[in-house]
Amino acid sequence: MKPSRSNSWSDPDRRLELALRAAASVSGCVVLLIVLFVLWQALPALRDIGLPRFVADADWRPTSDTQPQFGMLPMLAGSGLVTLGAVLLATPLAVFSAVLVEFYVPRSVAWLLRRLLELLNGVPSVVFGFWGLVVVVPLINAWQPPGQSLLAGVLVLSLMLIPTIALSAAVALRDDAGDLARSAAALGLDRGAVVWSLAVPRASRGIGGGVLLGAARAVGETMAVVIVCGNIVQVPASLFDPVRTITANIAMEMSYATAGHRSVLFATGLLLILVTGFLVAASRLLSRRGARA
Amino acid sequence: MTNREQPAATDNVLTIDGLNVSYGKVPALRDVRLTVPRHQITAVVGPSGCGKSTFLSVLNRLTDLVPDCRVSGRVEFDGIDVLSRGCDLFALRRRVGMVFQKPNPFALSIRRNMELPLREHRVPATEIDGIIECSLRDVGLWDEVKDRLDKSALKLSGGQQQRLCLARALSLDPEVLLCDEPCSALDPLSGEIVEDLISRLRERITVVIVTHNLAQARRLTDNVAVFWQQNGAGTVVEAGSVDDVFENPQSEIASAYVAGSRG
Numbered sequence: 206m207k208p209s210r211s212n213s214w215s216d217p218d219r220r221l222e223l224a225l226r227a228a229a230s231v232s233g234c235v236v237l238l239i240v241l242f243v244l245w246q247a248l249p250a251l252r253d254i255g256l257p258r259f260v261a262d263a264d265w266r267p268t269s270d271t272q273p274q275f276g277m278l279p280m281l282a283g284s285g286l287v288t289l290g291a292v293l294l295a296t297p298l299a300v301f302s303a304v305l306v307e308f309y310v311p312r313s314v315a316w317l318l319r320r321l322l323e324l325l326n327g328v329p330s331v332v333f334g335f336w337g338l339v340v341v342v343p344l345i346n347a348w349q350p351p352g353q354s355l356l357a358g359v360l361v362l363s364l365m366l367i368p369t370i371a372l373s374a375a376v377a378l379r380d381d382a383g384d385l386a387r388s389a390a391a392l393g394l395d396r397g398a399v400v401w402s403l404a405v406p407r408a409s410r411g412i413g414g415g416v417l418l419g420a421a422r423a424v425g426e427t428m429a430v431v432i433v434c435g436n437i438v439q440v441p442a443s444l445f446d447p448v449r450t451i452t453a454n455i456a457m458e459m460s461y462a463t464a465g466h467r468s469v470l471f472a473t474g475l476l477l478i479l480v481t482g483f484l485v486a487a488s489r490l491l492s493r494r495g496a497r498a
Numbered sequence: 499m500t501n502r503e504q505p506a507a508t509d510n511v512l513t514i515d516g517l518n519v520s521y522g523k524v525p526a527l528r529d530v531r532l533t534v535p536r537h538q539i540t541a542v543v544g545p546s547g548c549g550k551s552t553f554l555s556v557l558n559r560l561t562d563l564v565p566d567c568r569v570s571g572r573v574e575f576d577g578i579d580v581l582s583r584g585c586d587l588f589a590l591r592r593r594v595g596m597v598f599q600k601p602n603p604f605a606l607s608i609r610r611n612m613e614l615p616l617r618e619h620r621v622p623a624t625e626i627d628g629i630i631e632c633s634l635r636d637v638g639l640w641d642e643v644k645d646r647l648d649k650s651a652l653k654l655s656g657g658q659q660q661r662l663c664l665a666r667a668l669s670l671d672p673e674v675l676l677c678d679e680p681c682s683a684l685d686p687l688s689g690e691i692v693e694d695l696i697s698r699l700r701e702r703i704t705v706v707i708v709t710h711n712l713a714q715a716r717r718l719t720d721n722v723a724v725f726w727q728q729n730g731a732g733t734v735v736e737a738g739s740v741d742d743v744f745e746n747p748q749s750e751i752a753s754a755y756v757a758g759s760r761g
Binding site: 383 | 562592596598615618
């Protein structure tokens with residue numbers, strides 16, 4: 206033990222350290238407690254209904270007195286497809302934005318674009334949802350009714366993911382970019398070669414980390430998809446079919462759910478925690494490996 | 499200032515006249531005049547902060563990458579006006595190669611490091627493998643890496659990385675090679691190997707090498723330019739053959755500076 210710790214309460218540095226430790230423990234404990242609480246609430250469903258029925262049941266009729274059905278497949282498909290579509294659409298746009306900001310525009314414009322991306326990142330999702338409802342949904346409705354659809358969710362969500370992915374990608378691209386530019390320019394390589402043969406491949410892990418982080422955000426996004434996706438429980442047959450995501454399902458039913466139904470919703474919440482937790486951890490791992498390589 | 503003219507018979511590959519460089523409002527070089535004879539090694543020496551590296555990066559227009567860097571004056575390379583707007587940088591940088599202080603291989607395989615510049619410079623695909631082997635042999639690296647060409651170049655030792663960078667620069671068959679303290683970041687043994695390689699280059703190409711090491715300048719090079727900070731900006735205070743500058747310096751500054759090398 207260090208000598209300074211013997212009279213711990215008289216040492217201001219030690220007191221500050223203890224205070225910081227306490228504050229950190231509180232936030233850590235809260236997260237842990239939330240997970241435990243969700244797990245506890247989900248246990249009846251996991252025990253009495255069981256995981257197989259979540260996928261095997263043909264219908265979602267959680268409130269039926271005679272024969273309740275807990276088929277989650279439509280919601281799983283909804284969340285999965287909305288996320289996949291949004292990530293696929295947002296990734297190229299975000300990477301192009303990041304490349305543009307880091308390599309193609311003057312510094313003042315780059316500064317402005319970065320602030321815009323940060324601003325976009327901070328826009329509340331209900332605003333995106335509202336905008337989607339009055340702009341995107343009518344456009345899709347005019348083309349392929351009803352408008353509220355998987356496609357609307359994908360479009361609105363992808364817009365929300367662009368800043369998340371672009372900002373991560375920009376950080377990865379910026380790393381040592383000056384050195385790289387000098388090394389490459391000295392060999393006569395032009396900007397295209399620097400960007401596409403050197404900088405982007407080198408930043409690929411960081412970009413991948415950003416994509417996973419974006420996917421985590423997409424899986425957990427609720428408000429915007431509630432507003433634009435239509436929320437009908439069905440496995441969509443096309444991009445224009447309304448879908449309901451797991452998050453939307455919880456948001457819409459939790460207020461009146463009781464007993465078994467309620468527990469099932471908690472079980473789906475647990476699934477969301479696990480999936481987003483896994484995505485965030487994978488994102489960290491990928492980005493860190495990238496930094497080391 | 500005693501900036502001596504080269505003898506008229508010498509064939510100069512680079513002629514620098516009235517060169518001024520500033521970063522924003524801060525002057526870095528003022529009125530630099532220097533001629534670089536073909537197929538010889540010219541050392542650029544002087545204390546830190548006197549603009550040696552800046553001078554080097556004017557010669558292949560790397561100064562373009564520094565947003566607020568302003569360059570004026572005249573730099574002539576083989577009849578080409580290097581500082582003109584119309585100068586073809588792609589061609590210039592192929593003919594004027596560069597090796598940096600810190601080895602700077604790309605985070606790619608050894609093969610890709612060599613291949614990428616050759617491809618970009620439209621070297622026919624059929625010749626690339628031959629050129630890679632030949633260039634790596636030139637720097638004595640071939641036998642060390644031939645079995646792991648597809649491994650990351652970052653796995654090589656510092657000395658090997660620097661030789662790879664030298665090979666990469668030489669693969670483009672440049673006429674001039676700019677070296678910015680290429681040995682100073684290496685261990686003494688690796689530094690010696692790189693120094694030997696550079697010294698053998700003079701048969702083929704012209705070398706301009708920035709160095710802090712006066713002993714190295716003396717044993718390695720044919721000509722020396724002494725840079726010094728005067729009135730807030732670097733300039734050449736003495737230039738000439740190694741023997742002239744070291745044995746019979748004309749300016750007091752150069753005389754005092756090179757005295758350090760006599761021990």
